[in-house]
Structure formats: structure tokens, C-alpha cells
Amino acid sequence: MKERLLGKTPEELKAIAVEVGLPAFAGKQIAQWLYQKRVRSIQDMTNLSRQGREALAKKYEVGMIEPTDVQTSADGTRKYLFPVNTGKEEFCVEAVMIPDGDRKTLCVSSQAGCKMGCKFCMTGRQGFHGNLSPADILSQFFAIEEAADLTNAVFMGMGEPLDNWDNVKRVIEILTEPWGLAWSPKRITLSTIGVLPSLKKYLEESKCHLAVSLHNPFPQERGELMPVEKAWPVTEVVRLIKQYDFTGQRRVSFEYTVFEGWNHSARHAAALKKLLYGLECRVNLIRFHKIPDFPFGPASADKMEAFRDKLNSEGLTATIRASRGEDIFAACGLLAGKHNKL
Numbered sequence: 001m002k003e004r005l006l007g008k009t010p011e012e013l014k015a016i017a018v019e020v021g022l023p024a025f026a027g028k029q030i031a032q033w034l035y036q037k038r039v040r041s042i043q044d045m046t047n048l049s050r051q052g053r054e055a056l057a058k059k060y061e062v063g064m065i066e067p068t069d070v071q072t073s074a075d076g077t078r079k080y081l082f083p084v085n086t087g088k089e090e091f092c093v094e095a096v097m098i099p100d101g102d103r104k105t106l107c108v109s110s111q112a113g114c115k116m117g118c119k120f121c122m123t124g125r126q127g128f129h130g131n132l133s134p135a136d137i138l139s140q141f142f143a144i145e146e147a148a149d150l151t152n153a154v155f156m157g158m159g160e161p162l163d164n165w166d167n168v169k170r171v172i173e174i175l176t177e178p179w180g181l182a183w184s185p186k187r188i189t190l191s192t193i194g195v196l197p198s199l200k201k202y203l204e205e206s207k208c209h210l211a212v213s214l215h216n217p218f219p220q221e222r223g224e225l226m227p228v229e230k231a232w233p234v235t236e237v238v239r240l241i242k243q244y245d246f247t248g249q250r251r252v253s254f255e256y257t258v259f260e261g262w263n264h265s266a267r268h269a270a271a272l273k274k275l276l277y278g279l280e281c282r283v284n285l286i287r288f289h290k291i292p293d294f295p296f297g298p299a300s301a302d303k304m305e306a307f308r309d310k311l312n313s314e315g316l317t318a319t320i321r322a323s324r325g326e327d328i329f330a331a332c333g334l335l336a337g338k339h340n341k342l
């Protein structure tokens, strides 16, 4: 199997260029072909000598994967399905493009399935099938129809990005470095359930925004739906986050899916206020999309609004996130789950 060039830095590409007999400066040229011109084939790198391209193609390939299915919602949201090779098997992951006025946000997947086993999540039910490589993640950006118009990215698709931090970090480097896409880190948000060891690295090593899947401020209740609570309690996660500065450009938000009768009482509002005290942040209330064999349903619009108002009256900043793409399997992992037959 050939090694993929997509996901490598100019330094790494320089070493590869020299290895195949190209001049060292070809490393920079290859990076331009990969990240600015986004070619699919080494043969398209036309400022490299024909001989050099042939030598390179003996051992390497660009390595972009193409979507095999796309569904378009009435509201313009588009879900793409990408087949990824995890070593043992082929598995499908999703990337979702969400248009909103001038913005086009891509929700990317970072793993094939997920280890974390959150009970309300279809991806969690599929189990873990492997980490996505930088090339797999970058393909979600480059191989879709809106590739040239994307304005923002959220690591909120399948998988826990901080359980694949090395590869996600490399993708963020390529998105933000001048030799890559030169995006501002403010255009990127990573969502995590709170994998403490790599959360610390993320906070230190990147300047991107953070979203934390909270869903319940009480450890015992949260642990009923999120096994991660036992390993990395949310109180520890919030304690760590409070050590960093979110009063400037960098933002932190808490994702809070509202389940009917489970997590939207006055008791929950008071506990949230206490947990997040002193932190400049936003609470995003999310409407749940019902999934099979799960005891809770979505809270009604009235109850969500009442909970939002209660949180705001407690001094927190809470908003209800608009649901998008409801008509095309909106819940995370549903489209891929259908294709993976899990």
C-alpha cells in the first residue's frame, strides 16, 4: 500500500522529496499542490519534473478519499458519507456542511465509531473501529462540493476528537498554518466530552474554541448516560477549563441536550450556575433527535424555552441551537450507521 502525502508538513514533504531524488525545495511545492491547489494525483503536480513525479508515485499517493453518498436537506444542510479504511475493514463516516447566511460550517468526523459509549448517541452504539488519519479528516474538507467556500469547522462529527488528538492536532495545524489553509483558529471549534489528559494539551497547544458536552451537572445522573463521567468527572473538566482565559478571542461553550423529564428542572439550573460560576461561557441547549431503544425523548419547545429563561435568569448565557437537516437523518451517526449496517 502506498503512503499518503495528504496530512504531511512541508518539512516532512521535503524529506520525502529528497528521498525520491527531487530537490529539497520540492517539499514546499508539494505542500502547495496538496493544500492550496488540492490536486488528487501526483501527476497533476506539474511543476515537478516528470521523472520526479514518477519516482514519487512509486511509493506515495495524494490519498484523498471521495464521498460515496450525499444527502441534501430542505434547509440546504448536506451530509456526505466517506468510506475510510481502518486497517481491518472499510467503515463509513459522515461530514456535514451547514450553510447559515454567509457562513458554511463543516462538521467533521475524527474517528470511525467511538469508544466513549454515550447512551444517547448512534455513533457510540457502533463501537470503535479506528482513528481517522489526517488524510481521512482533510478529505472531508477537500473532497466536498463546497470545499472552496467553507468558512468554519467544528470537530463534532463521529468520534471523540481528543481521543485522536495527535491526528486532529495535525489537521488543525494544516488548517491554520500559512503554508496550509491559513485559517484563523477562531474559525475552528473542537467539541469533547472531556478527555482530561488531551484536553489539557488542546488548551495549551491550540487557540481554537472549545465546546464541552455536559448534558447534566450532577455526576451521578450524567454518569447514567455518559460512562466517561467515571474516568474524567465533569467537575474536574470544568476546574481545568477555569485555569485558562476565555475572556478574549477564545470561547468556551457547553453543549446541553435537553431530554424530556431528565435534565431541565430548577435543580439542574441551580447546579449549572454553581458549576460554571466565574467562567465566561455560553450554554447551548440542543434539541434531542429520538433514537431507537433509548428511554428519553426530546423536551418540548416550551420546556426548552422555559429552561433557557431559567438559566438566563440565573445569570448564565443560554441559547437554543437551531436544529438543522432534520429531514436527512439529523442525529449524529445515523446516516453512517445505516451504511455500516450496525
Ligand code: SF4
Pocket (backbone or CB within 6 Å): 114, 115, 116, 117, 118, 121, 122, 123, 124, 125, 157, 158, 159, 160, 193
Ligand atoms: Fe462518542 Fe461523542 Fe457519541 Fe459520546 S456523543 S459516543 S463521545 S461520538
